[in-house]
Amino acid sequence: MTKPPIGRDTRLCMSLSGRPGNAGSRLHNYLYDALGLDYIYKSFSTRDLPAAVAGIRALDIRGCAVSMPFKEAVIPLLDTIEPSAAVIDSVNTIVNDDGHLTGYNTDYTACRQLIEASPADPSKPFVLRGSGGMAKAVVAALRDAGFRHGTVVARNAEAGPALAERYGFAWAAELPGQGAPLLVNVTPLGMEGADAGALAFPEVQIAAADVAFDVVAQPADTPFIRAAIAAGKPVVSGAEVIVLQAIEQFVLYTGVRPSRDLVIAAARFAHGEATAERLAAAC
The missing domain is CATH 3.40.50.10860 (Leucine Dehydrogenase, chain A, domain 1)
Structure with missing residues (x-):
């Protein structure tokens, strides 16, 4: 046509x-x-x-x-x-x-589809960074995809605990010393601009993870995604x-x-x- x-x-x-x-x-x-x-x-x-x-x-x-x-x-x-x-x-x-x-x-629909298509095991825990509007969609998708154990990491002492409690997960103001099988970045870390060089998770946690999920789409190959690919991990990118x-x-x-x-x-x-x-x- x-x-x-x-x-x-x-x-x-x-x-x-x-x-x-x-x-x-x-x-x-x-x-x-x-x-x-x-x-x-x-x-x-x-x-x-x-x-x-x-x-x-x-x-x-x-x-x-x-x-x-x-x-x-x-x-x-x-x-x-x-x-x-x-x-x-x-x-x-x-x-x-x-x-x-x-x-x-429509973020929720996309995230749930990609989570369920990934090799992430819902019986294992996740660590997610972020507490804004997109984080709400991802956390809801994780819960509805069968995840029952996870930590929402957010410095915002109001939004972070509220989001975690709403879906039955834990909250932390800072990244825990130990990572999780599923690592999820829902912050601007790695996005084009001032945060372009920032790594959302330490390399040692990326190396120990099973799956890396980054919602940043500009660029799709954030430092987090590049590090996970280099470590041989399956990834879901913001793209x-x-x-x-x-x-x-x-x-x-x-x-x-x-x-x-x-x-x-x-x-x-x-x-x-x-x-x-x-x-x-x-x-």
Whole structure:
């Protein structure tokens, strides 16, 4: 199918992030082109979240992906919160239906699918760093994937204990001296920018782990992921998470579900061969 030329009927979708990148735009626009859909996608940041959300409503922007640090702050600005977002108090997707803004969370779905497809053993413990909106989705996915023993590591003395207690896990303000079979990073450590060189876990803990899971997607090959691959460990990178959650967003925006082969091709285009191969194994 041939995509129509951009015109007055073209629907705009977007993303809001503290650190906007190109991968989401590449993936969504690749799929629009492949499926002949009259949509375009553009990433944005903002210093005025209420005004940005008002713009989504006023300009009839069809959908908006929401990333750090806006996943919790955006909730009061929306009209309806779907159970997928309400249960974890975190929104990563806004859908605009004629000015009515509904919040969803597709992070949870993606994370649970990838956790269950990984060799991580739910009878063994995990250590997870982070307590923000994405951490809520990952911790909920871990619990629902059968994990019963784990530690949420977060310096925030309110958010950290609250998140751990909500799902029946332990909390620590600092990394424990001993790691766990599953290590999960849900912080900006390793992300492009000031934290790009930071290693989320000590190398000795990575060497002793069974699986490494990093939600950072810019870049996908964070120091944590590189160290885990060098140690011969199976990994789940933020690129796989962002592809699967973006596909669910794509379906919400367009009503079209791409085929598995098209999803893998879009992942290859947006994130590279390694991500496409790991995604093919997980899907």
